[in-house]
Amino acid sequence: MSAIHELQDAPSDSISSLAFSPSGTKLVVASWDSSITIYTRSSESETPFALESTYETRAPVLDVCLGKDDNSLYCVGLDGDVRDMSQAVTGGEERVLSSHSKESNKVVYSKNHNLILSTSWDGSMHAHNVDNGAFIRIQLPAKPFALAVTAERVVVAMAERKVSVYDLGGISALISRSASSDPNQAFTSVPVWQERESSLKFMTRAIACMPNNKGFAVSSIEGRVGVEWFDPEAQKDMYAFKCHRQTTKARLQGQDTEEEIDVVYPVNALAFHPVHGTFATGGGDGVVALWDANTKRRVRQYPKLGASVAAVDFSNDGKFLAIAVSPGFEDGEEKPEGLDTPGSVIKVVIRTLSELEAKGKAAK
Template identity: 55%
Template sequence: MASNQFVVTSPPTDAISALKFSPEPDSTRIVVSSWDKNVYLYDLRDENGNVGEGKLLHKFEHRAPVLDVCFGADENEIYTASLDWAVRRINASTSEPTVLSHHEAGVKSVVYSKEHSLLISASWDSTLHVHRTNADSEPATIPLPSKPFSLSLTPTKLVVAMASRALHIYDLKSLALLSDEADQPPPNKVEIEPWQRRESSLKFMTRAVACMPNDAGYASSSIEGRVAVEWFDPSPESQARKYAFKCHRQTQDDVDVVYPVNALAFHPVHGTFASGGGDGVVALWDGIAKRRIRQYQKYPASIAALSFSSNGKYLAIAVSPGFEDGKEDVPEGVIKIFVRELGETEAKGKGAK
């Protein structure tokens, strides 16, 4: 194994659903959610301040599998999305959970906007809940045209990728105003027009969406080994720049085997992005130059989630069986979290100075 990569101790015991680095500058904390009904908080630094396999700080038990997790205003605030329909806030210092809202089906995704103090959850009941985290108010409920699969946000926008290849882009300022008016008795369903409605450039079901750190656009991936790169600007010039490409495909016995692209993450400094597939491969891409920068060695199972640290020095890679082979049992020792320490130019784009 490469000397600049290590495995985190005490991984989850069932498939990993999400993994996020703390947004704090130079923090080495990671939060991970799993189908084993737990959320795990790790710090990659040991007692001497050295970054390595790290230690498990806390394990927060839930009543059902946890499908997503994110940090809030600071790294002591954690939000979770669970199959028991609940959206929770966990105080990491006290381990105290608070239920913020209940959807009417499993909660698939949660994202936190620091700029607007908003937590947005997306559920298989085809709604978004918009929670104002700095006020004691009911969340606003926004109906969606179909089931949400993935959420991602920038300082100004929220992208919702849904079934039927639908994408909605919302203006976060409008959502913040909406949640200010949410002090009415529930169910507080509100019809709000998205800033843009789009159809995915990909022909098959969307698996993941990730926004560019410069607020200019987003990448999305599908179950059919493709990634699309698009820009928010609705002008014909910007829309003419959008494109899609094939990836995460392998030739086996002269047959082209196509894998789902499960995970996408943008580098916070260079604006390049990583993709992770059901083939157990992680690749780095320059979306502007339309080139692959590098591809890492094959991991022991499907890539479930990816996250860069806020300073861009580390890439965390969650490896879990993706059941691409049709087998439902999880072999022991397959679930792992790898952390790669990136060289200074490792994630730089081809045209970067």
């Protein structure tokens, strides 16, 4: 079984996202306190990662990603800017790649095409050429909630259960032909490679693509995960399942006796294991679980972590699982009396995984 370690010097406010560097020797953590914290793998610390540095930004950071190497760092936040923090990491100045008209909520990096893609609550996606700074603005069908990339596709999950899949090669070609660095440039018409309706009925919380590039998993606020495939024939076998739910006895408002109720938590985070292809879910119940997409079985479930799980990520070698724990505000003042509610805890924990811990299970 894995060993678990809590990292020191966690952010002072809720954690929005975290990500391992390509080599797995660095972990970057973004927070609502406008900070970006970088931890480095350490053999001298009691934990596998120790604090390297902290950077203050001008606004709360909503998402962060690494680029082609360990020093290529990008972030987005409430100011709407898409920021290249790579020079700041090495002592220089940060650079604004583009600015959305409203808050920018997600950012990802495409290694195969060397692109930075960002989304915003203004209903747009920006695609940036990292080398020359050129970018295009893409009008999305609805407000975006989640963003993920495969080797050749970018998947955007949006409001109204809309999911759009774009071809990264086509986007890269459009940037080469028609992009500019003009912040007021018009939207570029980009054909949608695949358009579909989410298999989940409630608002999307997270999305993650399979390491074999064949499909993706998507989660919702209503304690469900959907597993879907790009190939139309394989998509016939798509499925969804319930998770991160707690059955408990509680005294409801206005009643004198306790009764059994089913408490449903949002599934806030998803990440695929890069070696075994299983995936992790993190929920508002403070639980992280591992699942096998192919056999539709749960591999294992870890103990509660004291507050809502906000983000998860595997290192590229699959040896570490990073987990961000923050108050998720899933339970309000009208919470049934006696319900076990995660507390106001902010921390980053690392699970050092054993060799086969995340390996899938054979079908029954």
